Amino acid sequence: MRRQNLALVLGSVAEHGPLSRADVAARIGLTRAAVSSLVVELAAAGLVVELGPAPNGRVGRPGNALVLSSQGPAGLGLEIGVEHLAACVVDLGGAVRAQARVAVVNRGRPAAEALAELTALAKGVLAEAGAAGLRPVGAVLAVPGLVDAASGRVVHAANLGWRDVALPRDLLGVPLGAENEANLGALAELWQGAGPADFVHVSAEAGIGAALVVDGGLFRGARGFAGELGHVPVHPDGKACACGARGCLEQYAGEQAVLAAAGMPVGPSDAPGAGPGDWVALLADRASGGAEPVLAALEQAGGALGTALAGAVNLVDPESVVLGGAYAELGEWLLPAIRRELAARVTVRPWEPEGLVVSALGRRGPLLGAALVTVRRILADPGRLAAQSA
Amino acid sequence: MRRQNLALVLGSVAEHGPLSRADVAARIGLTRAAVSSLVVELAAAGLVVELGPAPNGRVGRPGNALVLSSQGPAGLGLEIGVEHLAACVVDLGGAVRAQARVAVVNRGRPAAEALAELTALAKGVLAEAGAAGLRPVGAVLAVPGLVDAASGRVVHAANLGWRDVALPRDLLGVPLGAENEANLGALAELWQGAGPADFVHVSAEAGIGAALVVDGGLFRGARGFAGELGHVPVHPDGKACACGARGCLEQYAGEQAVLAAAGMPVGPSDAPGAGPGDWVALLADRASGGAEPVLAALEQAGGALGTALAGAVNLVDPESVVLGGAYAELGEWLLPAIRRELAARVTVRPWEPEGLVVSALGRRGPLLGAALVTVRRILADPGRLAAQSA
Numbered sequence: 001m002r003r004q005n006l007a008l009v010l011g012s013v014a015e016h017g018p019l020s021r022a023d024v025a026a027r028i029g030l031t032r033a034a035v036s037s038l039v040v041e042l043a044a045a046g047l048v049v050e051l052g053p054a055p056n057g058r059v060g061r062p063g064n065a066l067v068l069s070s071q072g073p074a075g076l077g078l079e080i081g082v083e084h085l086a087a088c089v090v091d092l093g094g095a096v097r098a099q100a101r102v103a104v105v106n107r108g109r110p111a112a113e114a115l116a117e118l119t120a121l122a123k124g125v126l127a128e129a130g131a132a133g134l135r136p137v138g139a140v141l142a143v144p145g146l147v148d149a150a151s152g153r154v155v156h157a158a159n160l161g162w163r164d165v166a167l168p169r170d171l172l173g174v175p176l177g178a179e180n181e182a183n184l185g186a187l188a189e190l191w192q193g194a195g196p197a198d199f200v201h202v203s204a205e206a207g208i209g210a211a212l213v214v215d216g217g218l219f220r221g222a223r224g225f226a227g228e229l230g231h232v233p234v235h236p237d238g239k240a241c242a243c244g245a246r247g248c249l250e251q252y253a254g255e256q257a258v259l260a261a262a263g264m265p266v267g268p269s270d271a272p273g274a275g276p277g278d279w280v281a282l283l284a285d286r287a288s289g290g291a292e293p294v295l296a297a298l299e300q301a302g303g304a305l306g307t308a309l310a311g312a313v314n315l316v317d318p319e320s321v322v323l324g325g326a327y328a329e330l331g332e333w334l335l336p337a338i339r340r341e342l343a344a345r346v347t348v349r350p351w352e353p354e355g356l357v358v359s360a361l362g363r364r365g366p367l368l369g370a371a372l373v374t375v376r377r378i379l380a381d382p383g384r385l386a387a388q389s390a
Numbered sequence: 391m392r393r394q395n396l397a398l399v400l401g402s403v404a405e406h407g408p409l410s411r412a413d414v415a416a417r418i419g420l421t422r423a424a425v426s427s428l429v430v431e432l433a434a435a436g437l438v439v440e441l442g443p444a445p446n447g448r449v450g451r452p453g454n455a456l457v458l459s460s461q462g463p464a465g466l467g468l469e470i471g472v473e474h475l476a477a478c479v480v481d482l483g484g485a486v487r488a489q490a491r492v493a494v495v496n497r498g499r500p501a502a503e504a505l506a507e508l509t510a511l512a513k514g515v516l517a518e519a520g521a522a523g524l525r526p527v528g529a530v531l532a533v534p535g536l537v538d539a540a541s542g543r544v545v546h547a548a549n550l551g552w553r554d555v556a557l558p559r560d561l562l563g564v565p566l567g568a569e570n571e572a573n574l575g576a577l578a579e580l581w582q583g584a585g586p587a588d589f590v591h592v593s594a595e596a597g598i599g600a601a602l603v604v605d606g607g608l609f610r611g612a613r614g615f616a617g618e619l620g621h622v623p624v625h626p627d628g629k630a631c632a633c634g635a636r637g638c639l640e641q642y643a644g645e646q647a648v649l650a651a652a653g654m655p656v657g658p659s660d661a662p663g664a665g666p667g668d669w670v671a672l673l674a675d676r677a678s679g680g681a682e683p684v685l686a687a688l689e690q691a692g693g694a695l696g697t698a699l700a701g702a703v704n705l706v707d708p709e710s711v712v713l714g715g716a717y718a719e720l721g722e723w724l725l726p727a728i729r730r731e732l733a734a735r736v737t738v739r740p741w742e743p744e745g746l747v748v749s750a751l752g753r754r755g756p757l758l759g760a761a762l763v764t765v766r767r768i769l770a771d772p773g774r775l776a777a778q779s780a
Contacts, residue, residue, distance in 0.1 A: 146738070146739050155739070156738065156739065158738060196612070198611075198612040210705070212705075212706075214609075219604075219706075220707070221588075221706055221707020221708065222586070222588040222707055222708055222709035223707055223709070223739070223740065224707070225707045225739040226705065226706055226707040227705065227707075228704035228705065228707075228738060228739065229704070229705060231704045231735065231736075231737070231738055232700075232701035232704050232705060233624070233697050233700060233701055233735055234623070234626060235625075235626065236624060236625065236697045243737045243738050244734065244737045245700075245734050245735040245737060246734075248735075307623050307626045308701075310622075310623060310635075311622035311623055311698075311701055311705075312705055314618035314619070314621045314622050315600070315602075315616065315617065315618065315619060315622060315701075315702055315705065315706070316602075316609075316611055316616055316705070316706065317610070317611020317612055317613055317614070317615045317616040317617075317618075318611065318612055319612035319613070344634065344635050344636075345621065345623055345635040345638075346621075347621070347633045347634045347635060348536070348546065348548060348618055348621055348633050349536050349545070349546065349613070349615040349618065350613065350615075
């Protein structure tokens with residue numbers, strides 16, 4: 001009961017702060033004395049702090065208003081992408097306080113090597129966060145593949161060439177979990193985006209990742225592998241896919257498909273460990289310049305995405321479709337064809353063009369989501385942390 | 391609290407009966423006196439009865455064991471199909487106790503006319519059930535289209551030609567609700583089938599209906615229209631569909647597509663109100679006889695179904711796929727192609743061939759599900775009924 005009340009007080013401060021103890025008490029229906037006692041515990045755990053007397057001397061509100069601490073417990077986000085590594089630390093308010101990203105080809109690279117370079121990157125980010133008084137209490141690694149979140153194993157990450165990779169239980173002393181990057185991108189959108197609580201989130205790096213958010217939570221499916229939009233057939237007799245099938249969406253809207261259609265050098269010629277080019281920025285740049293082959297490639301990708309998404313909308317009936325990750329940065333050229341296909345193929349029940357939106361988070365989504373998982377856990381159950389610090 | 395306990399006692403008898411009062415008390419952790427008092431109420435509402443002394447004179451178990459009543463409160467299921475009308479009454483144990491079905495073309499027929507004929511059919515079924523001591527306390531109508539279950543309106547049933555049809559609030563004095571027929575077929579499978587609690591259920595009559603069952607409940611989607619598998623694109627540049635799009639599954643695996651491919655007369659030439667042929671039985675009969683065009687048509691339909699279902703499995707990650715309705719009766723000829731497509735297209739994560747199963751309920755599913763909705767409601771909250779009868 002006390003643990004639930006700790007969460008109520010902290011949640012109230014997180015959502016509505018700055019708040020006085022009396023404001024909190026009124027909001028959650030506890031006595032001011034009970035709130036004060038809970039605040040003592042939350043403050044000792046470094047989760048809330050009191051603002052000093054208001055500098056403008058306003059009357060009516062005493063100076064001892066409570067806010068989330070901008071120091072202390074925090075979340076560490078980590079990401080191993082096919083062509084980058086990244087780390088960031090997010091404070092309790094969800095603000096990114098330290099981050100680093102390096103462009104490097106991880107395709108076909110041994111997992112241990114990629115993890116070692118990621119660890120070095122994270123060390124710098126943790127040092128920067130530490131200097132700002134932040135102490136990450138949990139880390140989540142975003143991986144482009146099937147992740148068994150419970151056991152911390154990467155079951156299969158085709159575009160990295162990983163199969164059944166066990167991850168370490170901690171990284172630099174911070175407890176480590178793992179999650180599919182598309183799921184984390186969708187969670188970041190859910191937690192920091194402006195949209196509804198029911199959506200299909202689709203993103204791309206080397207592969208295509210999608211995730212379903214239903215009633216404000218991830219829809220994982222019976223085995224935890226829901227959201228494999230990249231292997232939904234869009235042209236059943238079409239191009240051969242690395243997965244063994246024909247005509248998967250990835251063969252029409254994945255990175256290599258788009259680059260090949262645009263007549264641009266294709267990524268995997270890069271050596272593992274080397275620094276790749278930023279194909280998203282390159283495509284956007286050339287599309288802005290009106291390069292016909294690039295515009296045609298993006299139009300084709302948008303059409304295929306629209307076909308697959310029309311199937312998804314007919315099947316799952318989400319409130320909206322969110323274009324995230326690299327797709328968000330190419331939205332200007334993808335959207336018209338996606339919108340056209342959705343309008344043409346979702347006709348037996350209502351579908352509004354406004355249901356298709358572009359994420360403001362873009363490629364930052366998965367890493368941000370990874371860091372926010374820990375912050376959300378702290379806010380949902382501060383008692384666990386308070387008990388540890390007591 | 392008492393209402394919850396009524397449900398616990400009744401649920402215990404439903405699942406494990408015959409049970410003595412002492413058995414029930416032991417199972418649900420109430421005193422024997424409390425159970426006895428609850429049983430009085432359930433018996434007064436006609437929900438449980440006591441068996442007489444065991445005829446074989448066994449010792450150890452007194453004769454006053456409790457079972458669900460085979461009389462009294464019951465559920466009425468109703469169905470308006472594109473080519474049939476049906477009604478049935480199901481008792482508390484889920485057994486069908488009275489039923490009637492008539493083959494009649496309802497395509498393009500005024501809703502009031504179809505409802506009037508259905509009412510006449512239901513009258514006979516209710517009379518038969520009444521003679522057996524059964525009293526339906528709720529009715530649900532299965533409709534092949536989009537149903538707003540809350541308001542009791544049929545938003546759109548393309549194959550009936552209905553748009554925005556308001557249904558009466560009761561039928562022959564029994565409170566009436568409505569639900570999509572594919573959803574009801576899936577619920578019947580969930581409640582009476584042998585399978586898991588996470589599956590995609592796909593069925594066909596004139597159109598193709600699908601429903602998702604997740605964690606033992608219907609997955610309805612944000613607007614309540616999830617499961618439109620029939621309009622998932624399988625050949626995006628393919629045949630024109632009545633919905634306005636091209637290449638929808640319905641154009642390859644729907645009734646008319648299969649009959650046309652098999653070179654057999656196509657249904658809609660039948661006049662509304664007339665008695666159509668049973669195309670499912672006809673197809674099965676000819677396929678059994680080895681008719682090449684029919685075998686080829688079913689193989690093509692199976693391939694298209696497999697393509698669409700592969701997309702659904704990749705996206706939603708169900709534990710199994712259940713072939714229901716008319717498809718169940720054609721399973722022998724559809725399954726090989728569906729299995730082949732699933733094996734070829736669901737490769738980036740585990741999928742076992744055993745995940746594809748055929749419903750034992752077949753075309754009886756939706757009507758049975760419609761009747762069971764009321765029975766499940768009684769079992770979940772017998773207190774409501776007990777209060778009315780008190």
